[in-house]
Amino acid sequence: MSDLQVVLTNTAGVTSIISFWIFVASNAFKNWKPKILGSAFWVLLIGFIALTCAIVARGIEAQRFPLSNLYESLLWFAWAIMGAYLWLAATLNHAGVWHLGWLASLTAASFFLYGSWLPQSQHDIQPLVPALVSYWRQIHVPPLIVSYAMFFLSGLSGLVQLWWGGRRVTVFGLIFTILLACSAIALGTFSQIAVYYLQALFVGGSLLGVIFSWINLKKVKTEAINASREELYDDISYRCISVGFPLLTIGIITGGLWANHAWGSYWSWDPKESMALVTWLSYAAYIHLRIHREIPADKLAVVSCIGLLLTLLTYLGFNTLGFGGLHSYGQLK
Amino acid sequence: MSKKLSFGIWSSVKMSVILIALTAATILVGAWCPQEGQVGREKVFEAFGKDNGQIVINLGLADTYHSPWFLFLIAMLSLSMLAASFERVFPRLLTLKNKMPLLDKGGIEKLPFHKSVEYEAEPGTESGGKSLDEIESKLKKKGFNIIREGNKLTGEQGLIGRLAPSVTHVGLLSLLVGVTITSWTGFNGFQPVKLGECLSFEDSQHSKLWIGSLPNWQGRVIETRRENHPTGEPKQWYTTLAIEDKFGKVLKTAELSVNNPLTYDNVDIYQSSWGIDSIALKFNGQKQTIPVNPMGKRFAAFLPLDQDSVMIFSVLDQKSDLRIFAKRSNWEAPKILTEIKPGQSATLGGVTLTYDGIIPRTGLQYKRDPGIFVVYTAFGFIMIGVLLAFIPHRHVWACEEQNDNKISLAIGGRSPKAKIAFERMIEKIIEPYEKLQIAWQLKNQTEKIVDEQIREEICQTSK
Numbered sequence: 001m002s003d004l005q006v007v008l009t010n011t012a013g014v015t016s017i018i019s020f021w022i023f024v025a026s027n028a029f030k031n032w033k034p035k036i037l038g039s040a041f042w043v044l045l046i047g048f049i050a051l052t053c054a055i056v057a058r059g060i061e062a063q064r065f066p067l068s069n070l071y072e073s074l075l076w077f078a079w080a081i082m083g084a085y086l087w088l089a090a091t092l093n094h095a096g097v098w099h100l101g102w103l104a105s106l107t108a109a110s111f112f113l114y115g116s117w118l119p120q121s122q123h124d125i126q127p128l129v130p131a132l133v134s135y136w137r138q139i140h141v142p143p144l145i146v147s148y149a150m151f152f153l154s155g156l157s158g159l160v161q162l163w164w165g166g167r168r169v170t171v172f173g174l175i176f177t178i179l180l181a182c183s184a185i186a187l188g189t190f191s192q193i194a195v196y197y198l199q200a201l202f203v204g205g206s207l208l209g210v211i212f213s214w215i216n217l218k219k220v221k222t223e224a225i226n227a228s229r230e231e232l233y234d235d236i237s238y239r240c241i242s243v244g245f246p247l248l249t250i251g252i253i254t255g256g257l258w259a260n261h262a263w264g265s266y267w268s269w270d271p272k273e274s275m276a277l278v279t280w281l282s283y284a285a286y287i288h289l290r291i292h293r294e295i296p297a298d299k300l301a302v303v304s305c306i307g308l309l310l311t312l313l314t315y316l317g318f319n320t321l322g323f324g325g326l327h328s329y330g331q332l333k
Numbered sequence: 334m335s336k337k338l339s340f341g342i343w344s345s346v347k348m349s350v351i352l353i354a355l356t357a358a359t360i361l362v363g364a365w366c367p368q369e370g371q372v373g374r375e376k377v378f379e380a381f382g383k384d385n386g387q388i389v390i391n392l393g394l395a396d397t398y399h400s401p402w403f404l405f406l407i408a409m410l411s412l413s414m415l416a417a418s419f420e421r422v423f424p425r426l427l428t429l430k431n432k433m434p435l436l437d438k439g440g441i442e443k444l445p446f447h448k449s450v451e452y453e454a455e456p457g458t459e460s461g462g463k464s465l466d467e468i469e470s471k472l473k474k475k476g477f478n479i480i481r482e483g484n485k486l487t488g489e490q491g492l493i494g495r496l497a498p499s500v501t502h503v504g505l506l507s508l509l510v511g512v513t514i515t516s517w518t519g520f521n522g523f524q525p526v527k528l529g530e531c532l533s534f535e536d537s538q539h540s541k542l543w544i545g546s547l548p549n550w551q552g553r554v555i556e557t558r559r560e561n562h563p564t565g566e567p568k569q570w571y572t573t574l575a576i577e578d579k580f581g582k583v584l585k586t587a588e589l590s591v592n593n594p595l596t597y598d599n600v601d602i603y604q605s606s607w608g609i610d611s612i613a614l615k616f617n618g619q620k621q622t623i624p625v626n627p628m629g630k631r632f633a634a635f636l637p638l639d640q641d642s643v644m645i646f647s648v649l650d651q652k653s654d655l656r657i658f659a660k661r662s663n664w665e666a667p668k669i670l671t672e673i674k675p676g677q678s679a680t681l682g683g684v685t686l687t688y689d690g691i692i693p694r695t696g697l698q699y700k701r702d703p704g705i706f707v708v709y710t711a712f713g714f715i716m717i718g719v720l721l722a723f724i725p726h727r728h729v730w731a732c733e734e735q736n737d738n739k740i741s742l743a744i745g746g747r748s749p750k751a752k753i754a755f756e757r758m759i760e761k762i763i764e765p766y767e768k769l770q771i772a773w774q775l776k777n778q779t780e781k782i783v784d785e786q787i788r789e790e791i792c793q794t795s796k
């Protein structure tokens with residue numbers, strides 16, 4: 001990795017952490033809040049530009065499309081999270097979306113950290129295995145990574161929505177569940193704990209956590225309700241899915257076209273491929289639930305968080321928790 | 334038969350969600366559990382232990398995607414989708430052309446989102462409509478189709494988004510049709526072929542309900558090689574195939590590599606793996622081939638010499654040197670004896686060893702997929718359909734009424750998708766008139782205050 005690339009990537013990582021703290025600190029200064037929140041946007045924008053340059057620089061250095069291993073995909077993910085938040089903030093005139101801003105910065109920062117802790121072999125630019133040498137790679141993978149990022153944001157926005165709907169117990173339940181799932185993945189990446197325990201931690205934790213959160217939707221702290229914010233984040237959550245879903249569709253189908261072109265079968269029920277289909281179906285269910293508002297907005301928000309967990313399982317869980325498959329670009333061991 | 338089709342619960346959105354969720358859960362199990370058909374029975378036992386593995390197999394979890402339960406779900410999903418499409422989705426296409434009625438102030442104020450303002454008309458404008466002219470041009474700029482009648486207007490945007498469910502569902506149903514065509518008439522398989530031998534289709538796989546036929550030609554491997562990155566990792570594998578008819582007559586010759594398949598007679602042949610079958614040697618002029626097995630990046634053969642010593646032959650690819658090692662049980666690591674270039678010889682313990690080269694083996698995947706055209710068309714429909722689904726369909730209504738010097742303007746609308754952005758747009762449109770309203774209110778208030786002051790003054794002077 002060249003020095004330029006390191007500097008650019010670190011700039012992006014550091015700005016995501018700074019903007020997180022700016023968002024947090026803004027609460028302490030009532031009078032200055034709008035100005036402080038505005039500066040967080042610009043800091044994040046600088047990080048986004050730096051990361052864009054870092055990815056381009058890596059592509060130039062490697063002389064190939066820079067998306068071929070886990071580390072590179074994490075950079076793309078953080079890039080999409082930052083970009084999507086900036087896009088939302090800009091199109092919604094910044095008003096009030098900062099509740100999502102600090103979560104988006106925190107997510108980007110966590111992915112940078114995760115990436116930086118990966119073994120050196122992931123950071124180094126390495127030659128591709130024959131199966132990945134194809135122009136299809138750049139058609140297939142970016143839509144997927146960006147769709148995962150959009151689903152993440154949608155789930156986070158669902159959390160903020162539940163918060164302003166006064167469903168505090170549900171929010172804490174879901175945050176705990178998501179943290180549990182993330183720790184299963186971190187342990188799967190960096191420790192030698194047997195994968196069966198980690199699978200149980202991820203799947204069992206998610207099931208129990210979601211059921212707990214769902215049941216506690218009834219517990220509403222009425223004085224904490226802010227209906228207009230609740231509605232805003234409901235809208236944002238759906239908007240993220242409305243970008244992510246077509247991207248996931250395109251990613252899965254172009255993957256099929258590539259597979260058919262490369263080894264003669266557009267679908268082989270490879271675990272990762274199947275998992276992407278599960279995620280796709282779960283968002284298809286979300287969309288159907290939403291068409292005629294079959295279920296109320298707060299339950300839809302929980303569904304978007306279930307989507308986040310499935311996305312996490314598809315993107316990082318399968319490789320780090322010891323499921324097999326062809327898609328080794330995300331694999332470490 | 335009544336005009337309106339009805340399949341009750343079967344075509345409901347509720348049913349679709351239940352079926353989609355069950356299908357997703359089933360696929361999740363299939364993704365987690367090693368599938369016998371993909372990785373072999375051994376891996377299932379490895380993952381769960383012998384006894385539990387057997388239970389998993391008996392439950393059908395190790396063959397999820399062929400289990401009766403899964404096929405049942407897919408069938409239900411298709412039927413329910415068909416029912417919903419004919420009952421609820423396609424009939425909607427007919428309503429696309431329906432015109433929206435124009436609304437007056439009362440009507441607009443019943444809409445889920447609306448705003449109304451009142452302000453003073455500019456002097457000398459009795460006919461009104463100035464604000465509507467401005468609103469119309471703003472909406473047009475944003476891509477709305479406008480219908481205007483006098484002091485009322487209605488606008489629509491994103492009508493094409495209404496096609497989404499039809500296009501997506503047609504795509505999904507055609508996908509099933511395409512997959513069925515392939516399953517009934519196509520075949521596929523994999524065969525490792527040694528240099529000089531032939532790819533044939535006798536061992537191909539096809540479904541139980543098969544009504545297709547197999548080709549009457551075969552493909553002879555006349556060359557196959559591997560290219561490496563400088564680090565020794567494989568970069569690409571190549572195979573040259575000669576297509577021969579039953580009598581051995583060559584019909585076509587072509588090279589294939591990973592990501593570059595060869596198509597002949599609607600059969601696609603893919604390079605899917607590459608290995609070395611054996612190495613050809615001469616011991617004192619006597620020909621011998623020794624089979625090798627993959628070992629890390631390289632391929633190796635172990636030749637026991639006596640009770641506790643073995644000779645190891647190791648090669649990387651067709652161009653690399655043959656490395657010969659010896660290993661005794663009391664040595665820590667094998668010792669290299671010699672390296673021989675392809676075609677050259679060396680003497681080892683009085684024996685002249687000639688290395689003639691490798692006999693490579695190419696892994697070829699093949700298939701005939703008659704449904705592929707339908708499947709690809711379906712992919713196209715699905716992609717377009719889901720893209721369409723996220724074009725928000727929006728409606729706006731506005732009307733302006735003038736009474737003497739007072740103008741009341743009402744605007745409202747609906748956008749089930751992307752609601753907040755829509756509301757912000759309407760708020761922006763009405764903003765200038767809200768300013769006029771505030772100005773007018775201020776003016777009225779000042780006038781009132783001035784009036785009162787004057788009245789007070791008059792009162793006081795009259796006292």
Ligand code: HEM
Nearest residue numbers: 284291344345349352410413414417421497498501719722
């Ligand atoms: C059990 C099977 C299914 C049934 C009964 C069903 C039923 C429906 C119905 C009734 C609508 C609403 C149409 C309307 O009111 O305008 C709809 C919309 C839709 N469906 Fe399905 N559906 C099924 C499966 C699927 C699947 C597997 C997908 C995959 C993505 C899908 C994608 C869509 C899309 C994209 C829309 C449009 C949504 C929108 O306009 O926001 N459907 N479906």
